[in-house]
Amino acid sequence: MESFQAFVLEKSGDAAAGSVRQVSPAQLPQGEVTIRVHYSSVNYKDGLAALPNSPIVKSYPFVPGIDLAGVIEHSDAEAFSPGDRVLVTGYGLGVEHDGGYSQYARVPANWVVPLPEGLSMAEAMALGTAGFTAALSLYELERNGLQPGEDTAPVLVTGATGGVGSVAVSLLAARGYRVTASTGKAAEHAYLQQLGATSIIGREELRPADAKPLRKENWAAAVDPVGGEALPFILGSIRYGGAAAVSGLTGGAAFPATVYPFILRGVKLLGIDSVYCPMAVRQEVWNKLGSSWKPLSYLSAGYRTIGLDELPQALEDIMAGRLIGRVIVRLSADV
Missing domain, CATH: 3.90.180.10 (Medium-chain alcohol dehydrogenases, catalytic domain)
Known part of the structure; x- marks a missing residue:
């Protein structure tokens, strides 16, 4: 060499x-x-x-x-x-x-x-840590009981135009979930619709002025790579028994919260760590990304x-x- x-x-x-x-x-x-x-x-x-x-x-x-x-x-x-x-x-x-x-x-x-046999090297890096984190989030949400179905409330994805968010929207849509994508980039709505989002909201909608601990049960679950001050609103808006998979802190590391979503609705806060994820799970999730979970709408978007x-x-x-x-x-x- x-x-x-x-x-x-x-x-x-x-x-x-x-x-x-x-x-x-x-x-x-x-x-x-x-x-x-x-x-x-x-x-x-x-x-x-x-x-x-x-x-x-x-x-x-x-x-x-x-x-x-x-x-x-x-x-x-x-x-x-x-x-x-x-x-x-x-x-x-x-x-x-x-x-x-x-x-x-x-x-x-x-x-x-x-x-994985179903991925080229370029596709694997188009997914990379961000795509793996998105897939690991879905993996853990489904372990918590999330299942696709027409009568299921939508799944919220925050930071939806970012790496984790984009793959999450594509993965969830391909799995049959309805997806609410949250973004601060109004010009990218067409991109999110191309990925499979069924509805799009501004990120300011996740930061209401009041601090109610519980709200209408809008979402079956959430994939949140943002964290920060929007997380209490997200937790308070997830339906009974649902979960939020949190993997990032671009919105901040700290958040104010109460125990009410956890003790009155059984909501789960799932921490997603893609860095030291056990190898057996790591290989399983990557193999899914190369086969039944391959996010074609994301990869075809370029x-x-x-x-x-x-x-x-x-x-x-x-x-x-x-x-x-x-x-x-x-x-x-x-x-």
Whole structure:
């Protein structure tokens, strides 16, 4: 293996900045599996990593990128062989361990998931951590008893034009649920309808001026990658026995709430962790995404492909809330 390109964050004084650099194989981190990366993706956490004073990167130089899909170049683990098509999301990738914005990556074998037969590497990264989180949210909601049906109240999806939200709308619609999509982007209603949303509301409707703990039972469940001050209203509006699957904090980490939805309606608050999700569940959910749960309306809506040199602008855009849908990063021309 000769030197290769990677997007490397380097620190000077109190500020960090990223650029495309030539990297040698000796600079790869420890791990049993070396992967020739074909695609990665752009996520909110990648934007956090690239901030001048990043709250998540602890040491420099560092290669961000919390997702990757590629082909195994070398493996010291019996479970994998050169030529296997694989993906990696979560764990410490792109946060504590050099990530996917590199033409080669080396990772622990127990982070690696075989690429489902029904997904190309580009499709896997169009889904990535965001798509996996959306599918894991649906997986947990259905474990809680949610089932599709014509007489079922709609499922609410917040932040519906974002990565998790977009995939969630598509997944739920394909499974036969009616979907209420919440967004602050009025210009994207046609996109959400294309994904399968049956109704669309503004995010301000989830933040009423009063603070009633219980409201009309509007939704069977909710997929909430936003969190923050809207969550009490969402919990108070879910029907008896329903649940909210919460996976993000772009709306804030704290929220004011009461116990009433939990003790009077049996509502559940389901925490969704895609980082350290057990491997057995991880593989099951990814296999669903490659088969019966494949979100065709989301994938057919398209995703934008960029190169490493375009990453700074994409990372800036995702932190500013300007990205719609999904952006994937192409690392290898041999696909």
